[in-house]
Amino acid sequence: MHVPQHTNKPFSVTLLLLTYNQQDTVEAAAMCCLNQACEPIEIVFSDDFSSDGTLAKLHSIAAQYKGPHHVRVRQNLHNLGIADHYNQAVSEASAELIVVAAGDDLSAPNRVARVLDAWRASHGRLNLIASYATSIDLHGKDLGLIRTGHLEKWPDAQTWCKKRPYVIGATFAFHKKLFTVFGPLAKGVDYEDQVLSLRAATLGGGLTIPEPLVQYRQGGLSSRSVPNPDDLLAHASNKYRRQLAVYKQITIDLHTSGQSHLSTTKIASYIEKSNAVLELINRTPISILGMLKIAINYRKSPGIFWTLLRSIYIKYPRLTILFGRKI
Numbered sequence: 198m199h200v201p202q203h204t205n206k207p208f209s210v211t212l213l214l215l216t217y218n219q220q221d222t223v224e225a226a227a228m229c230c231l232n233q234a235c236e237p238i239e240i241v242f243s244d245d246f247s248s249d250g251t252l253a254k255l256h257s258i259a260a261q262y263k264g265p266h267h268v269r270v271r272q273n274l275h276n277l278g279i280a281d282h283y284n285q286a287v288s289e290a291s292a293e294l295i296v297v298a299a300g301d302d303l304s305a306p307n308r309v310a311r312v313l314d315a316w317r318a319s320h321g322r323l324n325l326i327a328s329y330a331t332s333i334d335l336h337g338k339d340l341g342l343i344r345t346g347h348l349e350k351w352p353d354a355q356t357w358c359k360k361r362p363y364v365i366g367a368t369f370a371f372h373k374k375l376f377t378v379f380g381p382l383a384k385g386v387d388y389e390d391q392v393l394s395l396r397a398a399t400l401g402g403g404l405t406i407p408e409p410l411v412q413y414r415q416g417g418l419s420s421r422s423v424p425n426p427d428d429l430l431a432h433a434s435n436k437y438r439r440q441l442a443v444y445k446q447i448t449i450d451l452h453t454s455g456q457s458h459l460s461t462t463k464i465a466s467y468i469e470k471s472n473a474v475l476e477l478i479n480r481t482p483i484s485i486l487g488m489l490k491i492a493i494n495y496r497k498s499p500g501i502f503w504t505l506l507r508s509i510y511i512k513y514p515r516l517t518i519l520f521g522r523k524i
């Protein structure tokens with residue numbers, strides 16, 4: 198591990214590289230962190246107890262590094278999962294401003310410098326800074342520009358609850374207060390991007406830099422790929438459990454901010470929708486009459502009827518004959 202002599206000086210930024218079983222892509226991701234063209238920063242390679250060669254590669258890269266940044270490697274004692282790994286890594290970051298990178302994505306060499314410039318221009322008032330991204334495939338081929346939502350258009354929780362921004366957590370930099378004020382992410386919150394964008398809006402909003410500062414890999418651990426037809430039921434169940442965890446976390450965060458009333462509209466309907474679909478999926482066996490009863494009971498939720506019909510198709514694909522097409 199390379200430890201520069203200036204480590205007693207407080208760092209303006211901690212760059213967290215979060216990894217898990219990414220030995221094929223982690224070297225490129227780690228080198229992008231080390232090659233940041235900015236003032237000396239703290240760089241933490243944080244691994245969630247990988248079972249492949251990811252950790253060994255991180256140790257090797259850190260040991261050979263001779264540059265200006267302070268680099269250290271840490272690993273969880275066992276696999277924590279996305280939320281708890283995020284919590285642990287954030288708690289060990291020494292700086293108040295944290296830039297996050299994934300072990301299968303690539304950060305532009307000026308990413309941290311651009312984030313620092315934006316943060317300092319706001320006199321440290323920004324709670325979340327995001328950026329555009331370039332989509333790449335598993336082999337690094339450029340798939341085009343991804344324009345994310347401009348966080349400055351979501352200055353408060355009320356605006357966020359009316360319509361959520363399109364965000365990609367892999368482009369995030371945030372102030373540590375998003376965790377000190379609201380607490381850690383609950384277990385099961387794998388889509389941390391929406392939770393952090395809500396927390397930032399609650400505290401006054403954020404900013405999106407309209408430049409692709411991250412190459413975001415499609416098909417990686419954070420992707421939402423189309424499942425194998427044989428795994429559709431498990432995929433749907435996992436998807437709605439994750440969504441339910443996010444909506445419950447958002448409800449808790451709104452309560453923490455004294456705005457519980459905002460969780461009684463769209464957020465409540467999302468929770469109701471997720472519960473309804475999980476109820477349908479977990480009923481084995483279930484009759485068509487039972488399916489329709491659930492759909493009728495939840496008809497007041499926007500979009501719930503069609504969501505349930507899709508779930509019926511997932512569970513009983515042969516029923517598409519009745520509809521003449523896939524739902």
